Amino acid sequence: MSAYLIYLTYGALGILFLFTGIKSLLYLRGRGKAPSRSELDERLLNTLNDRRENE
Amino acid sequence: MSKKIAVTFKPYERTQYAYDKLRVCRKCGNYTVLADRVCPACGRGSLQTVPDAARRNFRRARQGELLFALLLTLLAMLFADNTEWIAISAAAGVLLTAGLWLAQRRSLEPWTRIHTDRMFARDNNRIRGGLIEDIRAAEARLQAEPARAYEMLREVNTLLRNDPIRSLQAELLQTFVLRRDMDLLLDPLIMDGFSPHLAGYIGEVARLNRDLIRESAIQYCLRYEPQIRNMHRGEDILAAVAGAAVRMKRYIELHPDFIRRYAHKLPKDRLIRLREVLSQYPDSFGPLRLEADEAYRVRFYGQAAPQTGRAERS
Numbered sequence: 554m555s556a557y558l559i560y561l562t563y564g565a566l567g568i569l570f571l572f573t574g575i576k577s578l579l580y581l582r583g584r585g586k587a588p589s590r591s592e593l594d595e596r597l598l599n600t601l602n603d604r605r606e607n608e
Numbered sequence: 609m610s611k612k613i614a615v616t617f618k619p620y621e622r623t624q625y626a627y628d629k630l631r632v633c634r635k636c637g638n639y640t641v642l643a644d645r646v647c648p649a650c651g652r653g654s655l656q657t658v659p660d661a662a663r664r665n666f667r668r669a670r671q672g673e674l675l676f677a678l679l680l681t682l683l684a685m686l687f688a689d690n691t692e693w694i695a696i697s698a699a700a701g702v703l704l705t706a707g708l709w710l711a712q713r714r715s716l717e718p719w720t721r722i723h724t725d726r727m728f729a730r731d732n733n734r735i736r737g738g739l740i741e742d743i744r745a746a747e748a749r750l751q752a753e754p755a756r757a758y759e760m761l762r763e764v765n766t767l768l769r770n771d772p773i774r775s776l777q778a779e780l781l782q783t784f785v786l787r788r789d790m791d792l793l794l795d796p797l798i799m800d801g802f803s804p805h806l807a808g809y810i811g812e813v814a815r816l817n818r819d820l821i822r823e824s825a826i827q828y829c830l831r832y833e834p835q836i837r838n839m840h841r842g843e844d845i846l847a848a849v850a851g852a853a854v855r856m857k858r859y860i861e862l863h864p865d866f867i868r869r870y871a872h873k874l875p876k877d878r879l880i881r882l883r884e885v886l887s888q889y890p891d892s893f894g895p896l897r898l899e900a901d902e903a904y905r906v907r908f909y910g911q912a913a914p915q916t917g918r919a920e921r922s
């Protein structure tokens with residue numbers, strides 16, 4: 554039984570490797586896709602003022 | 609005509625971005641632009657800026673991921689059957705978790721902006737609802753504290769830009785005694801439709817602080833010139849705007865006909881300024897120059913003007 558436990562170690566390390574790798578990649582890739590502050594401002598103003606002025 | 613009231617305003621706090629004014633409550637999720645700390649909806653001092661709230665959400669997500677990575681490391685160490693694998697698991701876990709932490713740290717600012725964007729998209733209705741509540745709060749003070757109501761509407765107008773809010777502000781401003789030292793705003797009040805209150809306010813601003821008369825205000829006067837002319841002292845409003853416009857050569861170039869139409873009503877200093885600018889460009893602005901010269905002759909010499917039209921300025 555204990556001989557099979559090492560596979561859990563391999564599995565945990567494998568998942569850890571994949572998880573940290575994918576997450577790190579996503580973080581670093583997201584840096585280029587982040588909107589600038591002025592784009593954020595513009596988007597918010599557009600969404601807030603986009604509808605019919607019937608309030 | 610109702611009597612105008614003397615008021616004082618707090619100076620308008622200008623921010624680089626409109627959303628810098630927006631606050632969200634950590635407890636109830638209400639959005640507002642009228643308070644910095646205490647939430648008007650739940651009364652708790654838990655307001656924060658949206659980027660701060662997004663940063664907080666992001667920090668929680670980051671901490672969860674780091675915990676998950678450490679948990680996997682512990683699991684790997686727990687099930688390792690010898691010291692060598694325990695060491696390998698520990699080293700791999702520490703290295704990979706440190707790598708993830710570093711990646712998180714290096715992308716903190718961009719990801720805060722991404723989370724802020726997601727918050728804006730997700731909470732669009734809630735933001736709008738919060739701003740409408742802010743307007744209601746301002747309307748509740750219209751009678752008792754009109755100056756405060758104006759200040760509140762001015763804040764809401766930073767984000768929610770529509771004619772009803774602008775019109776209400778212009779109407780309020782027309783009930784106040786305006787002074788040169790007040791922190792007056794004009795561009796944010798320019799509407800799509802015609803408002804006699806706004807036209808009256810433009811006229812007052814043109815007299816008090818002509819630097820506030822910019823292209824949008826001039827365009828507004830051009831668009832609604834017939835309606836403004838029909839107002840009580842409408843021509844005076846238009847003449848004040850034309851007088852403010854002659855402070856810059858660009859406006860003279862863009863709107864020579866408008867200025868020409870009101871040249872005869874320009875105040876003396878504005879007329880002199882106009883002629884000074886025109887004298888720098890002897891080959892341009894023919895009709896405007898004629899009108900300005902004529903207005904100058906009439907103003908300074910009466911109808912029986914000398915032929916030269918050139919007089920020493922006192």
